[in-house]
Amino acid sequence: MKTVILFLIPLALLGGVIALFILTGGAGLDDKPAAPVESIDFERIQLHEGSITLTIRNTGQEPVNIGYIAIRDLVAEYTVRPSGGIPRMGAATVTLAYPWVEGEAYEILLFTANAIPFTTSIEAATETLPISLSTLLGFTLIGLYVGVLPVFLGIFWLPALRRLGPKAFTWLMALTIGLLIFLGIDAIAEALEKAGELGSPFQGPGLIGIGAISAFMLLDALSKRRAMANCDEVSTNERIALRISMGIGLHNLGEGLAIGSAFMLGEANLGMFFVIGFILQNITEGLGIIAPLVKQKPSLKYLGLLGLLGGGPAIVGTWLGGLVTLPALSVVFLALGAGAVLEVAFEIGKFIAKKSSTLPLTICSGVIFGMGLLYLTGFLIK
Amino acid sequence: MAILEDFDNGKVSTLPDGRTLREYWIVSEIMIVEVAPGVFYEAWTYNGRVPGPTIRATEGDMLRIYFTNATMHPHTMHFHGIHPGAMDGVFEPVLPGASFVYEFEAAPVGVHPYHCHIMPLASHISRGLYGTFIVDPKGGRPQVDREMVMVMSGIDLDFDNANDLYAVNFIPFYYDKHPIQIFIGERLRIYLVNMLEFDAVNSFHLHANFFDYYPTGTSLVPAEYTDTISQVQAQRGILEFSYQFPGKYMFHAHKTEFAELGWTGIFEVREKP
Numbered sequence: 182m183k184t185v186i187l188f189l190i191p192l193a194l195l196g197g198v199i200a201l202f203i204l205t206g207g208a209g210l211d212d213k214p215a216a217p218v219e220s221i222d223f224e225r226i227q228l229h230e231g232s233i234t235l236t237i238r239n240t241g242q243e244p245v246n247i248g249y250i251a252i253r254d255l256v257a258e259y260t261v262r263p264s265g266g267i268p269r270m271g272a273a274t275v276t277l278a279y280p281w282v283e284g285e286a287y288e289i290l291l292f293t294a295n296a297i298p299f300t301t302s303i304e305a306a307t308e309t310l311p312i313s314l315s316t317l318l319g320f321t322l323i324g325l326y327v328g329v330l331p332v333f334l335g336i337f338w339l340p341a342l343r344r345l346g347p348k349a350f351t352w353l354m355a356l357t358i359g360l361l362i363f364l365g366i367d368a369i370a371e372a373l374e375k376a377g378e379l380g381s382p383f384q385g386p387g388l389i390g391i392g393a394i395s396a397f398m399l400l401d402a403l404s405k406r407r408a409m410a411n412c413d414e415v416s417t418n419e420r421i422a423l424r425i426s427m428g429i430g431l432h433n434l435g436e437g438l439a440i441g442s443a444f445m446l447g448e449a450n451l452g453m454f455f456v457i458g459f460i461l462q463n464i465t466e467g468l469g470i471i472a473p474l475v476k477q478k479p480s481l482k483y484l485g486l487l488g489l490l491g492g493g494p495a496i497v498g499t500w501l502g503g504l505v506t507l508p509a510l511s512v513v514f515l516a517l518g519a520g521a522v523l524e525v526a527f528e529i530g531k532f533i534a535k536k537s538s539t540l541p542l543t544i545c546s547g548v549i550f551g552m553g554l555l556y557l558t559g560f561l562i563k
Numbered sequence: 564m565a566i567l568e569d570f571d572n573g574k575v576s577t578l579p580d581g582r583t584l585r586e587y588w589i590v591s592e593i594m595i596v597e598v599a600p601g602v603f604y605e606a607w608t609y610n611g612r613v614p615g616p617t618i619r620a621t622e623g624d625m626l627r628i629y630f631t632n633a634t635m636h637p638h639t640m641h642f643h644g645i646h647p648g649a650m651d652g653v654f655e656p657v658l659p660g661a662s663f664v665y666e667f668e669a670a671p672v673g674v675h676p677y678h679c680h681i682m683p684l685a686s687h688i689s690r691g692l693y694g695t696f697i698v699d700p701k702g703g704r705p706q707v708d709r710e711m712v713m714v715m716s717g718i719d720l721d722f723d724n725a726n727d728l729y730a731v732n733f734i735p736f737y738y739d740k741h742p743i744q745i746f747i748g749e750r751l752r753i754y755l756v757n758m759l760e761f762d763a764v765n766s767f768h769l770h771a772n773f774f775d776y777y778p779t780g781t782s783l784v785p786a787e788y789t790d791t792i793s794q795v796q797a798q799r800g801i802l803e804f805s806y807q808f809p810g811k812y813m814f815h816a817h818k819t820e821f822a823e824l825g826w827t828g829i830f831e832v833r834e835k836p
């Protein structure tokens with residue numbers, strides 16, 4: 182009881198200070214900005230014949246009212262739902278009546294009632310996909326092609342890799358580290374880019390930190406608990422393979438998310454060349470998953486599980502990307518993926534460092550080759 | 564050259580009350596135009612050309628313009644002139660595949676523009692839906708040797724509401740690469756119309772010569788003897804001149820930026836054989 186009271190004393194004092202502030206009108210610090218500070222995020226743009234729908238969020242301090250909206254220098258008629266002012270952190274959908282033309286670019290200028298301008302643009306107008314069964318099937322197909330299929334294809338390397346010696350095994354593990362580090366860097370960069378588009382209350386960099394560190398620490402803690410229970414070599418290798426596929430799975434979730442949202446906006450480059458590039462790049466992910474297993478005989482069921490864990494999240498990612506509109510969520514998922522692949526790289530690093538401090542060049546060349554491999558295959562999809 | 568000296572006088576017949584009836588058939592259609600080497604632009608056209616057909620009539624003629632929309636977007640034909648509101652081509656959008664008949668008397672005398680009047684107007688006009696409408700006085704304007712139509716416009720390639728290229732009769736540098744061949748002493752009459760979107764003012768400057776200028780062509784007495792005139796959008800006029808000396812003479816917008824981005828042409832003057 183005494184402890185509770187001791188804890189409550191500072192809080193009671195804080196209450197007193199706040200009361201003083203309110204009673205004295207800011208205690209001499211009540212300084213209003215010359216112009217109202219307003220902030221709006223454009224979260225989603227949907228185009229349907231004769232109309233453009235903007236999902237906007239008020240990321241400023243005060244409620245926002247829309248004054249007028251001009252699209253390419255034309256004041257457009259619009260409806261807002263919900264009507265009235267948009268509260269802080271509240272979202273609204275604004276539907277403009279505008280006969281947009283396929284392939285044209287549009288600059289949209291939104292003036293709030295306080296005459297503060299915000300702009301967004303459409304690079305090349307095209308009909309937004311409706312949320313329907315066939316759209317979801319399309320997403321699933323994309324996820325299959327860019328995620329599941331390549332990972333499984335990579336797993337088919339297992340019989341060939343099994344013929345290699347212990348040095349090659351270490352090299353392959355090092356290569357996997359290289360792949361994972363590259364994927365991690367890529368995911369962080371993409372998360373930072375997306376975070377830049379978020380309004381300040383979302384604290385994008387903080388979100389990335391929370392996502393990446395959580396994934397890293399959680400996987401680390403899980404691995405330590407498992408390691409205590411079971412520690413023969415076969416199960417250690419299988420455990421590492423499982424965690425590589427989980428890490429890669431989280432990464433593919435983020436990748437699927439990006440493709441899904443681009444596909445929904447009609448901005449996805451899903452040409453043949455692009456899809457082939459994705460298959461090529463993600464085959465290397467399958468290679469990474471099986472690298473720890475080359476010295477043993479895993480069951481087909483187990484390999485199937487690894488493939489699904491590594492590739493399957495790409496499908497879930499495309500759904501989320503297509504259906505979930507909150508950009509902050511994409512940032513979190515990308516950060517989770519980054520933390521996960523980096524933790525797995527860290528784990529494999531500890532694993533091979535223990536065994537192979539005698540092969541420094543093998544490890545060095547493996548890591549560099551792994552990163553280089555993703556860089557080169559990246560040319561096909563960037 | 565097809566657009567420069569091509570006049571559509573319509574299908575001519577006589578109405579029971581003795582008046583002349585002229586009928587024109589206009590279809591709006593999409594056309595891909597190479598506006599610069601390797602740069603293709605989707606133009607929206609009247610009868611597959613920009614500017615559209617030069618519709619020509621005599622004051623007091625009855626006009627019937629059968630307009631059909633063969634594009635994916637609604638369009639109209641809005642004539643500058645004097646006519647009833649229902650014939651103004653503003654509040655009666657002609658939907659894709661639909662038709663409309665504009666019927667009115669040719670008035671007043673002069674050179675006028677016509678263009679689409681569907682929102683967003685800047686897009687529909689800059690895409691190419693405009694043309695020239697000439698109303699001759701009864702008995703015609705004084706005889707000249709050659710008559711030409713020049714419509715000044717721009718092209719916004721990247722849809723940012725700023726012109727990237729400029730031209731007369733839509734193709735940048737066309738009369739620079741294909742100089743207009745004329746003879747010494749030949750009397751020329753140019754119907755000049757400005758349909759430039761996005762920029763406030765356009766101009767026309769003739770090299771090494773002066774011309775009589777008839778603003779809007781509503782009078783037969785020139786208002787000015789000059790070598791440079793300016794026009795805002797939809798402003799137009801008639802220029803009359805002849806060359807005394809052989810040689811190559813530029814004509815262009817006296818806004819250097821426009822000239823160097825395509826609004827430049829050449830008259831090549833030779834001795835009459």
Ligand SMILES: [Cu+2]
Pocket residue numbers: 637638639679680681687692
């Ligand atoms: Cu139109």
